[in-house]
Amino acid sequence: MVGPKVTLGVLAERTGFDKSTISRALRNDPTLSIRAENLALIKRTAEELGYRPDPAGRSLKASRSYALGAVVPSLQNQIHAQIVEGAQSACLAAGYSLLVVHAEPGRPQRELYRQLVEKHRVEGLLVLTLQNEAAELPELAALGVPVVMVNRRSEGFGNFVVVDERAGGELATRHLIDIGHRRIAHLSGEIGRFNAGERFQGYRDALDKAGIAFDADLVEPAGYSFEQGAAAMERLLDRRQGTFTAVFVVTLMAAAGAISTLRRRGVAVPGDVSVMAFHDGLLARAISPTLTTIAYPLVDMGAAAAKGMIDILEKRRAAITMTFAEGRVIERESTAAIQS
Amino acid sequence: MVGPKVTLGVLAERTGFDKSTISRALRNDPTLSIRAENLALIKRTAEELGYRPDPAGRSLKASRSYALGAVVPSLQNQIHAQIVEGAQSACLAAGYSLLVVHAEPGRPQRELYRQLVEKHRVEGLLVLTLQNEAAELPELAALGVPVVMVNRRSEGFGNFVVVDERAGGELATRHLIDIGHRRIAHLSGEIGRFNAGERFQGYRDALDKAGIAFDADLVEPAGYSFEQGAAAMERLLDRRQGTFTAVFVVTLMAAAGAISTLRRRGVAVPGDVSVMAFHDGLLARAISPTLTTIAYPLVDMGAAAAKGMIDILEKRRAAITMTFAEGRVIERESTAAIQS
DNA sequence: TCTCCCTCAACAATCGATTTACTCGAGGGT
DNA sequence: ACCCTCGAGTAAATCGATTGTTGAGGGAGA
Numbered sequence: 001m002v003g004p005k006v007t008l009g010v011l012a013e014r015t016g017f018d019k020s021t022i023s024r025a026l027r028n029d030p031t032l033s034i035r036a037e038n039l040a041l042i043k044r045t046a047e048e049l050g051y052r053p054d055p056a057g058r059s060l061k062a063s064r065s066y067a068l069g070a071v072v073p074s075l076q077n078q079i080h081a082q083i084v085e086g087a088q089s090a091c092l093a094a095g096y097s098l099l100v101v102h103a104e105p106g107r108p109q110r111e112l113y114r115q116l117v118e119k120h121r122v123e124g125l126l127v128l129t130l131q132n133e134a135a136e137l138p139e140l141a142a143l144g145v146p147v148v149m150v151n152r153r154s155e156g157f158g159n160f161v162v163v164d165e166r167a168g169g170e171l172a173t174r175h176l177i178d179i180g181h182r183r184i185a186h187l188s189g190e191i192g193r194f195n196a197g198e199r200f201q202g203y204r205d206a207l208d209k210a211g212i213a214f215d216a217d218l219v220e221p222a223g224y225s226f227e228q229g230a231a232a233m234e235r236l237l238d239r240r241q242g243t244f245t246a247v248f249v250v251t252l253m254a255a256a257g258a259i260s261t262l263r264r265r266g267v268a269v270p271g272d273v274s275v276m277a278f279h280d281g282l283l284a285r286a287i288s289p290t291l292t293t294i295a296y297p298l299v300d301m302g303a304a305a306a307k308g309m310i311d312i313l314e315k316r317r318a319a320i321t322m323t324f325a326e327g328r329v330i331e332r333e334s335t336a337a338i339q340s
Numbered sequence: 341m342v343g344p345k346v347t348l349g350v351l352a353e354r355t356g357f358d359k360s361t362i363s364r365a366l367r368n369d370p371t372l373s374i375r376a377e378n379l380a381l382i383k384r385t386a387e388e389l390g391y392r393p394d395p396a397g398r399s400l401k402a403s404r405s406y407a408l409g410a411v412v413p414s415l416q417n418q419i420h421a422q423i424v425e426g427a428q429s430a431c432l433a434a435g436y437s438l439l440v441v442h443a444e445p446g447r448p449q450r451e452l453y454r455q456l457v458e459k460h461r462v463e464g465l466l467v468l469t470l471q472n473e474a475a476e477l478p479e480l481a482a483l484g485v486p487v488v489m490v491n492r493r494s495e496g497f498g499n500f501v502v503v504d505e506r507a508g509g510e511l512a513t514r515h516l517i518d519i520g521h522r523r524i525a526h527l528s529g530e531i532g533r534f535n536a537g538e539r540f541q542g543y544r545d546a547l548d549k550a551g552i553a554f555d556a557d558l559v560e561p562a563g564y565s566f567e568q569g570a571a572a573m574e575r576l577l578d579r580r581q582g583t584f585t586a587v588f589v590v591t592l593m594a595a596a597g598a599i600s601t602l603r604r605r606g607v608a609v610p611g612d613v614s615v616m617a618f619h620d621g622l623l624a625r626a627i628s629p630t631l632t633t634i635a636y637p638l639v640d641m642g643a644a645a646a647k648g649m650i651d652i653l654e655k656r657r658a659a660i661t662m663t664f665a666e667g668r669v670i671e672r673e674s675t676a677a678i679q680s
Numbered sequence: 681t682c683t684c685c686c687t688c689a690a691c692a693a694t695c696g697a698t699t700t701a702c703t704c705g706a707g708g709g710t
Numbered sequence: 711a712c713c714c715t716c717g718a719g720t721a722a723a724t725c726g727a728t729t730g731t732t733g734a735g736g737g738a739g740a
Contacts, residue, residue: 005403005726007725007726007727008726008727008728009726017689017690018689018690018691019726019727019728020689020690020691020692020727020728020729021688021689021690023726023727023728023729024689024728024729027728029728029729031729031730032688032689033686033687033688033689034687034688034689035687035688035689038688038689050458052458052459053726053727054400054461054725054726054727055405055459055460055461056396056399056400056403056405056461056725056726056727057400057695057725057726057727057728058726058727058728059395059396059399059695059727060394060396060397060400060694060695060696060697060725060726060727060728061694061695061726061727061728061729062695062727062728063345063396063695063696065395065396067437074421074425075415075421075422075424075425076418076421076422076425076621076622077622078416078418081414081415081416081421082415082416084415085414085415085416085442088440088441088442089441089442089444092439092441092455095459097407097437097439097460098439098440099432099437099438100428100438100440101428101429101432102425102428102429104429115432118390118392119392119395119435120395120437121394121395121396226622226625226626253622253626256626256627257626259628260626260628260630263628281416282416282417282566282593283623283626285566286566286593286596286597286600286623286626286627287596287626287627287628288599288600288603288627288628290600345696347695347696347697348696348697348698349696357719357720358719358720358721359696359697359698360697360698360699360719360720360721360722361718361719361720363696363697363698363699364698364699364719367698369698369699371699372718372719373716373717373718373719374717374718374719375717375718375719378718378719393696393697394695394696394697396695396696396697397695397696397697397698397725398696398697398698399697399725400695400696400697400698400724400725400726400727401696401697401698401699401724401725402697402698402725403725403726681740682739682740683738683739683740684737684738684739684740685736685737685738685739686735686736686737686738687734687735687736687737688733688734688735689732689733689734690731690732690733690734691730691731691732691733692729692730692731692732693728693729693730693731694727694728694729694730695726695727695728696725697724697725698723698724698725699722699723699724700721700722700723700724701720701721701722701723702719702720702721702722703718703719703720703721704717704718704719704720705716705717705718706715706716706717707714707715707716707717708713708714708715708716709712709713709714709715710711710712710713
């Protein structure tokens with residue numbers, strides 16, 4: 001079917017040139033000088049026979065794998081799925097491949113990273129997950145390949161691609177303020193973690209700028225998952241039902257959880273409480289009421305991370321620190337203006 | 341940091357044996373006879389130095405890439421995300437890598453497949469998408485690598501890993517019947533396609549077995565997406581509102597869409613209409629009311645497909661035709677018994 | 681006319697792992 | 711004394727692509 005493999009050797013026989021000449025010709029190697037007509041002949045022949053350099057040969061000689069690795073908590077989280085989609089596209093477009101592994105909870109992630117680097121020889125790691133950054137970052141660095149953190153950032157750590165979480169948190173909260181809310185609660189993540197902490201700061205920023213007093217009791221630690229959002233809303237209602245008219249929830253999933261609790265407890269959304277989430281995904285349109293969110297170009301972010309990594313590997317840049325600022329409010333049904 | 345690469349050559353110097361001896365020793369090559377103590381020495385040294393065979397060298401010599409390719413419509417669909425997660429785990433566990441590409445709508449998929457095979461040299465394709473199977477399957481076959489269809493099946497085509505769609509459709513419908521429904525609508529996919537067609541058949545099977553007359557007018561062609569589900573429910577209500585008490589929707593996403601329409605039109609779920617979906621995912625618990633679904637082990641299905649592919653490549657089997665039968669009803673809030 | 685320098689390529693060595701074909705000495709059988 | 715067979719490894723070739731080095735032929739300047 002496919003016939004004998006088309007290698008440089010085959011091309012050499014066909015054209016009468018040496019394989020090294022052909023290799024150089026096809027790559028437009030400037031150290032090769034060749035007659036224009038011969039160059040054309042070689043290129044044409046390669047084209048006709050459908051020559052594709054074998055990545056194994058290339059890798060062996062170059063001591064490179066042209067592969068990146070990514071570790072992701074779970075692909076079932078749409079946020080991560082978007083990021084991975086972008087990274088994948090960027091890798092393929094640049095001639096790299098991307099190995100994605102998901103971290104099964106309970107199994108130490110260190111092993112996954114190590115396997116990726118030592119066994120599969122990935123040249124760089126895209127990190128979308130880390131339980132304990134302080135402890136794990138040094139380990140990662142010790143693996144000897146560059147690391148780019150995506151959707152995460154750690155003090156003093158070089159490479160990251162993130163969205164402006166703090167500005168996003170502020171944007172979300174300000175939107176609630178703009179449509180008339182004053183008593184705004186916040187379902188947060190673990191404040192010590194980057195994303196949760198920044199979003200929380202943004203929430204405070206918006207309150208401050210609007211001259212609204214911060215009420216720590218209106219902040220309930222939740223987490224990123226549906227269940228955590230639901231449980232946190234439960235606690236918040238137990239304590240403060242009726243005293244807030246809007247809530248900014250730290251993630252899309254947790255917002256869905258919060259809404260489910262609100263509905264179950266007979267609190268109308270957005271009638272009694274408006275709900276605003278961070279990050280957009282198909283889920284936002286699938287639940288009812290549809291969710292107002294702060295949307296960032298997550299696919300682009302994934303692509304930027306992969307591209308940045310590749311640039312680093314190819315010495316086109318030394319580091320990547322990129323912040324996507326262009327968050328915007330996507331208004332849907334879960335938020336409503338307050339008239340009073 | 342990582343020091344000089346540990347290759348067979350390094351091990352040879354350290355132990356005094358020839359690299360070929362070491363290679364064969366480490367792989368327990370039965371054609372090598374070696375003194376037990378020397379074997380132990382070699383293995384110990386390899387362990388100490390952290391030797392990992394370089395996949396590039398191995399690939400080159402073996403003319404194999406140890407990589408599989410998968411083309412998926414979008415990772416943002418949880419169903420596909422689950423399948424890919426499973427496939428990924430299975431590949432990594434077997435020492436293979438998995439290249440996932442997602443089909444951007446509009447770009448011909450044929451190019452993606454070709455690139456995967458010719459440029460990245462994947463040894464097998466996991467196919468989760470195909471617009472037009474009759475036209476594209478021969479093209480895929482012509483690429484010269486084995487193809488396993490996942491969550492899809494085509495008449496006369498050898499390899500597939502699927503769930504028992506028809507039994508699942510029957511199970512879903514029967515559950516509705518069991519809890520008292522008689523007038524059951526169906527939001528279907530394109531009947532010509534495998535999944536949609538089978539699920540529809542299952543729907544009919546259940547009606548037949550229960551002695552309920554099939555009413556073609558209660559079947560509304562929808563599609564697999566949220567929007568299509570929403571629009572189809574719109575049409576169905578326009579035509580038949582009040583004449584059915586339950587609906588079996590062809591996918592999770594479309595069911596979410598259907599529910600959103602039902603709610604907007606003031607039809608209570610499950611009060612007026614019970615909704616049952618096919619396949620389970622985080623989404624089912626995130627929407628409100630939570631969705632009753634037919635759950636299949638999709639992660640396992642992805643893993644089985646990858647494992648089957650690897651078995652084929654390693655000649656442990658000639659083909660894989662596997663059907664997961666163990667679908668089960670996960671009862672949540674979107675369905676309720678009818679008392680009458 | 682004699683170097684010297686381009687132009688246009690060819691040669692050969694590598695990268696790391698695997699595989700096929702040997703080698704070398706000790707012991708066994710006749 | 712001679713041939714053979716094991717046991718225990720060794721040597722060399724190979725996979726395909728990529729350099730670093732070398733060389734033949736021709737034109738130009740001295």
